Amino acid sequence: MKSNIKNLAGWGMAAVIALFPAGLYAQNLQSGYFDDNYLYRFQSNPAFGNEGHGFVAMPGIGNLNVATNGTIGINHILYNVNGQTTTFLNPEVSASKVLDGLKDKSRLGVSLRETVIAFGFSGLGGYNTVSVNARADVGVALPKDIFRLAKQGVENSTYDLSDLNVRGAGWAEIALGHSRQINEKLRVGATLKLLVGVGSVETNINSAKLQLREDTWVANVDAELQGSLKNLKYKTKYNEDTHRDYVNGVEVEDFSPVSGYGA
Numbered sequence: 001m002k003s004n005i006k007n008l009a010g011w012g013m014a015a016v017i018a019l020f021p022a023g024l025y026a027q028n029l030q031s032g033y034f035d036d037n038y039l040y041r042f043q044s045n046p047a048f049g050n051e052g053h054g055f056v057a058m059p060g061i062g063n064l065n066v067a068t069n070g071t072i073g074i075n076h077i078l079y080n081v082n083g084q085t086t087t088f089l090n091p092e093v094s095a096s097k098v099l100d101g102l103k104d105k106s107r108l109g110v111s112l113r114e115t116v117i118a119f120g121f122s123g124l125g126g127y128n129t130v131s132v133n134a135r136a137d138v139g140v141a142l143p144k145d146i147f148r149l150a151k152q153g154v155e156n157s158t159y160d161l162s163d164l165n166v167r168g169a170g171w172a173e174i175a176l177g178h179s180r181q182i183n184e185k186l187r188v189g190a191t192l193k194l195l196v197g198v199g200s201v202e203t204n205i206n207s208a209k210l211q212l213r214e215d216t217w218v219a220n221v222d223a224e225l226q227g228s229l230k231n232l233k234y235k236t237k238y239n240e241d242t243h244r245d246y247v248n249g250v251e252v253e254d255f256s257p258v259s260g261y262g263a
Helices: 039-043 095-100 144-155
Strands: 012-014 055-057 064-070 078-081 084-087 105-123 126-143 158-160 164-181 187-212 217-228 232-239 244-252 260-262
Touching: 039 105, 039 164, 095 144, 126 144, 144 158
Parallel strands: 012 217
Antiparallel strands: 055 105, 064 105, 078 084, 105 126, 126 164, 158 187, 164 187, 187 217, 187 260, 232 244
């Protein structure tokens, strides 16, 4: 589905909504990988074995893995004010102190893996693992004016939010792993992962000018929205002034958690 929108009466927006396949990472590096007692190293390297150390993991008592990456340091978010830790939104933290340390464009990403159930056991000539995981991946690219808007509000009446990007994906995986010792120096392993896609979305703000006035917000925006979700449709509304239909939202009819499969 695709729709282009443009309104020349002072409020402008261009948008595209389309279904698209999303690429997913099969695995990510974990800090526990370097711990000899960490049972989940097979998630990063299927050749690792834990002979003699079988395990069972379930939600709440299993493995929750959170990975973060980006160019925004924690010192740009948290500050010390009068001996107490606070965020950059605290009025006692000056705007210049917050903004001077930020780049024109910052990145922040979060990956989540929650183990629904997993177990490992010795057998079949080696070590075997079976795991079912729920996974999510979110990434944002933030222009500096996002922080200026949050910090200054109406003090600065014009903001440039161009190049704002947000993407997210959710999926489930069933992983079957096997590893075995070939000789004294060589061990091999492999993992087959069956992936079940739930949905994904990506938004690109190509250009955005936001003006804050006493009683109104005026925005001129050129943006693209791409979504992949089963039975996703966009809603339109007729404009009496321009005599055209405009996209004004999305809806999901008969939601299904399964949008596709992969391996």
